[in-house]
Amino acid sequence: MDIFMMCKKINKKAFGNLSSEYYVRNLLKTELEIWKKLPYYEYDYTEENRENMTKWFNLVYGKNEELFYRKCLVVCNKNNEIIGSCFLWKSYDNRINSVHWLKVIPQYENKGIGRALLTILFKDAGKSDMPIYLHTQIESYRAIKLYTDFGFKILRDKKIWKINNDINKCKELLGKYIPKEHYRKIKYTKAPGDFLRIVNEKEFKEL
DSSP states (O other): OEEEEEESSOOGGGOOOOOTTOEEEEOOGGGHHHHHHGGGTTSOOOHHHHHHHHHHIIIIIGGGHHHHHHHOEEEEOTTOOEEEEEEEEEHHHHTEEEEEEEEEOGGGTTSSHHHHHHHHHHTTOOGGGOOEEEEEETTOHHHHHHHHHTTOEEEOOSEETTEEOOHHHHHHHHHHHSOHHHHTTOOEEOOOHHHHHHHHHSSSOOO
């Protein structure tokens, strides 16, 4: 189930530092295939998955490939192995600022890596960078909780682009997965009209 979120003001109290066991750098061109596999780390990375990621890359980043490599951050362990990634991207012809592809592989979760990555992305964000949007799934409930820490709210519109948004079902499932003290802090809001107009102009989704 899909969830769209929006943040108009970053909560800097949510910031966190990366442990000295890890470091952040930009993705190298030679590592693109490694990056494509990250979202499927827990699953079989099929040829269909690879084709879908390649299609997404070409549609969204292909015309600005050099910028993609300057933007795309990866977290590495001391063996220089990529264990996570995330970056901010100006989608929809530079009109929508969005978080793309936050992922930390399972054995490195709950170590503050995702929080540290988002801190790096948001620490210099100003008023001109707001609002920031993102698209995730209900299964990523740890990430959803993390986003809400930073000030993101869940959009409650019935449809975003061509994707149905069953907000009542989302609330039900989040209530099962997220601790009550955090669930009560989740906030909901309506998507701005300009955002809906911009995303509906495109034949494919860039969030």
